[in-house]
Amino acid sequence: MYEVLAKSIREKVFLNEDEMQLCASFFTPKKLRKKQYLLQEGDVCRYTAFVEKGALRSYHVDKKDQEHLIQFAFEGWWIADSYSFLTEEPSAYNIDALEDAELLLLTLPAQEELLLKVPKMERYFRILLQKSLIAMQRRVVSSLSYTAEEKYIKLMEAYPNISQRVAQQQIASYLGITPETLSRIRKQLASGK
Template sequence: MFDALRRYLERSITLSDEEFDILKTAFMPRHYPKGSFLQRAGDIARYGGFVAKGCMRSYTVDDKGKEHIVQFAPENWWISDLNNSLIGEPTGYFIDAIEDSDLLVCDLPSFEKALTALPTFAEHYRLGMQKHMVAKNRRISAFLSATAEERYLDFLKTYPSIARRVPQHMLASYLGITPETLSRVRKQLSRK
């Protein structure tokens, strides 16, 4: 499982064996069977994680019991709830496995220690964060100006592999529309 992390990191930075050993101490391998939770709303969020295998999602549940998916995290993505890893207050987000998944999890203090000990890792983290920010801004822009259909097409183009592997109603939830609407959008598109 650590191999996956190392391969992922070495796509952008180089780490000696010794450095990677330091990094390893921060993480714990954990298996999450489909449907199991990494955290629930109301918890004090403790762990973030790197997805080595499978697929996770984070989401909120509104007062009507409806789920709203904030993020998908398949292999080689990070999933965490900075929200309150930072603040230490109970979180509003659920994180669970939508497939059987293997994660390397890590609490915030250990993660920060790793950042301090490994400057190249910190640099990688900063760049990743910036890219992530760009993606969030894109998504916000889409909500501001695009229709359901446009958002769907954009998702297909940007994350084709995620679109293939998650159930449609989850995709709908991520896009901010109902499953019914997504179904109709798809029908509409298939005509063209």
């Protein structure tokens, strides 16, 4: 159950077996069925979730009822609404499972105690956040600088297997375009290059 997490941690900091065990003890395992919510708009985000298996997404629903995908999370990734998690204010986002999933949940008090007992984990989270920030920043640049087609190509280069895991409408939502536009782009790329 904790292999993926242990691997994620060991890539960034050195923990001995005891520390790793202690660390694991702060997490609660949870299984999620496809389409099941981990977080619904209006609720406080009580967990940061580590994905051991499966796939989740976080998304925002605008006033025209359109979904906008904020983040995918596959094996080895974390997902949450950090703002709601930290402030305990109701979330404006939703998180649900795109596939059946196995998660390891960490509450805010558990995280705080974990960081007290295993201070090396400060480093783990710092490095993690650094990487997330770089990815987010890249996405901002992408949304500012590129056309729909360029954004799609860049996404496919960065995550070549993503189209095997998630529906095209999810990818369209992530890119900030409509499924129709994505379909036309793919047609265009498939034909005359």
